[in-house]
Amino acid sequence: MAGVRCVGLRKVFASSRGPKVVLEGVNLEVESGEFVAIVGPSGCGKSTLLNILSGLERDYEGRVSFPGFAGSGEPVLGYVFQEPRLLPWMTVRQNIHFALEATPSPEAGARVRNWLERVGLADYYDYYPNQLSVGMQHRVSLARALILDPQVLLLDEPFSSLDEITAMSMRGEVLELWKEQRGTVLLVTHNPLEAVYLADRVLIMAANPGRIVAELDLTGRLPRPRDPEDRRLWELSRETVRLLSPHLRLGSAAGG
Numbered sequence: 001m002a003g004v005r006c007v008g009l010r011k012v013f014a015s016s017r018g019p020k021v022v023l024e025g026v027n028l029e030v031e032s033g034e035f036v037a038i039v040g041p042s043g044c045g046k047s048t049l050l051n052i053l054s055g056l057e058r059d060y061e062g063r064v065s066f067p068g069f070a071g072s073g074e075p076v077l078g079y080v081f082q083e084p085r086l087l088p089w090m091t092v093r094q095n096i097h098f099a100l101e102a103t104p105s106p107e108a109g110a111r112v113r114n115w116l117e118r119v120g121l122a123d124y125y126d127y128y129p130n131q132l133s134v135g136m137q138h139r140v141s142l143a144r145a146l147i148l149d150p151q152v153l154l155l156d157e158p159f160s161s162l163d164e165i166t167a168m169s170m171r172g173e174v175l176e177l178w179k180e181q182r183g184t185v186l187l188v189t190h191n192p193l194e195a196v197y198l199a200d201r202v203l204i205m206a207a208n209p210g211r212i213v214a215e216l217d218l219t220g221r222l223p224r225p226r227d228p229e230d231r232r233l234w235e236l237s238r239e240t241v242r243l244l245s246p247h248l249r250l251g252s253a254a255g256g
């Protein structure tokens with residue numbers, strides 16, 4: 001098990017107009033096994049935050065830790081990027097198998113087949129990424145992250161390019177997996193309804209500089225399992241929008 005903790009995160013990017021503070025004073029405490037969604041205006045630093053948590057971005061100030069993780073090194077992290085980022089010279093099966101190469105096991109082939117079925121791509125195992133629709137490529141990238149049984153799963157708008165029927169099914173798949181493994185999930189989304197359907201807590205970020213400005217706690221207000229048709233989801237999604245809307249004008253005083 002592993003939670004996620006950030007203390008005083010600050011990230012500055014160089015730009016043609018000089019240094020740009022993208023994240024400032026970001027403090028985050030996610031319990032082990034918690035499902036947290038992050039919503040915020042475009043460009044407020046959500047992906048940058050996930051990149052820091054994943055270890056891809058190492059040039060930042062502040063501290064990141066994974067409380068509750070008892071192993072050596074770092075917990076197993078799964079990261080589903082905004083774009084599928086599949087290796088074009090590998091087939092679907094090889095792309096998913098590739099994720100397991102660091103931990104070879106005799107069951108790897110069976111696990112890949114199982115995940116191909118779970119994401120509805122069993123018939124496409126020998127296709128190359130350029131032979132798939134964008135939505136199918138996203139499903140491969142989801143399988144590639146989930147097959148690792150991650151203790152911490154980072155999802156950067158993983159459903160945004162999917163049609164709504166497929167997105168619903170993939171949300172269900174992520175929830176199933178989360179129930180089975182009780183890993184920690186951090187989901188970045190622009191969809192307030194998706195955030196309140198999936199998460200225990202929704203964090204609201206503002207821009208310029210990116211920081212967490214509000215939080216909506218759903219535990220107790222919306223028991224699980226949740227019905228996607230539940231009217232309360234709409235009410236809570238409107239509450240999320242109300243918390244977010246003062247921060248939506250980029251570059252405004254409210255935005256920083």
Ligand SMILES: Nc1ncnc2c1ncn2[C@@H]1O[C@H](COP(=O)(O)OP(=O)(O)OP(=O)(O)O)[C@@H](O)[C@H]1O
Nearest residue numbers: 013014015022040041042043044045046047048049
């Ligand atoms: N490598 C980089 N070099 C310079 N600036 C960057 C770099 N990566 C991101 N930025 C800047 O950091 C800010 C935050 O970007 P980021 O992608 O984290 O935002 P976001 O909230 O995920 O946006 P969106 O919701 O549109 O995906 C933006 O102003 C972006 O231009």
